[in-house]
Amino acid sequence: MNLLLVVACALIDVDGRVLIARRPEGKALAGLWEFPGGKLEPGERPEDSLIRELNEELGIDINPACLAPLTFASYAYEDFHLLMPLYVCRRWSGTVEAREGQALKWVRPARLRDYPMPPADEPLIPHLIDLL
Numbered sequence: 001m002n003l004l005l006v007v008a009c010a011l012i013d014v015d016g017r018v019l020i021a022r023r024p025e026g027k028a029l030a031g032l033w034e035f036p037g038g039k040l041e042p043g044e045r046p047e048d049s050l051i052r053e054l055n056e057e058l059g060i061d062i063n064p065a066c067l068a069p070l071t072f073a074s075y076a077y078e079d080f081h082l083l084m085p086l087y088v089c090r091r092w093s094g095t096v097e098a099r100e101g102q103a104l105k106w107v108r109p110a111r112l113r114d115y116p117m118p119p120a121d122e123p124l125i126p127h128l129i130d131l132l
């Protein structure tokens with residue numbers, strides 16, 4: 001089975017809300033809400049990949065020291081197995097904006113269940129509820 005390595009991040013604001021992004025039309029899993037992130041490129045470390053992805057998608061800059069690993073998602077699709085560490089980050093520079101036309105929402109962890117998510121992301125919710 002092919003492995004797909006993806007890295008995702010829960011950005012947490014000063015009120016303890018978490019950022020989720022809606023996957024745009026034309027992408028796999030369009031319309032579902034996810035923790036932002038993306039695929040590792042060859043040679044990248046997970047933190048570097050995440051910093052690059054969040055800069056591309058949200059226009060923010062993150063210091064690697066501000067990324068903390070929280071948990072790990074693992075989900076087997078029919079044609080590939082997705083492995084996805086989830087980091088949390090409470091400090092970044094710049095203002096979060098939708099650089100790829102995606103809808104964004106800041107959500108209290110207890111309300112994350114109201115938003116349909118990809119199967120890899122859903123099991124991460126209790127970890128955020130415990131943390132926050």
Ligand code: 9L3
Nearest residue numbers: 006008028034035036037038039118
């Ligand atoms: N994916 C799932 N949950 C997430 C992220 C960032 C990604 N929080 C899945 C969707 C795609 C694959 O990982 O199947 C690659 O993501 P992308 O490069 O299309 O964003």
Ligand code: MG
Nearest residue numbers: 036037038039
């Ligand atoms: Mg992405």
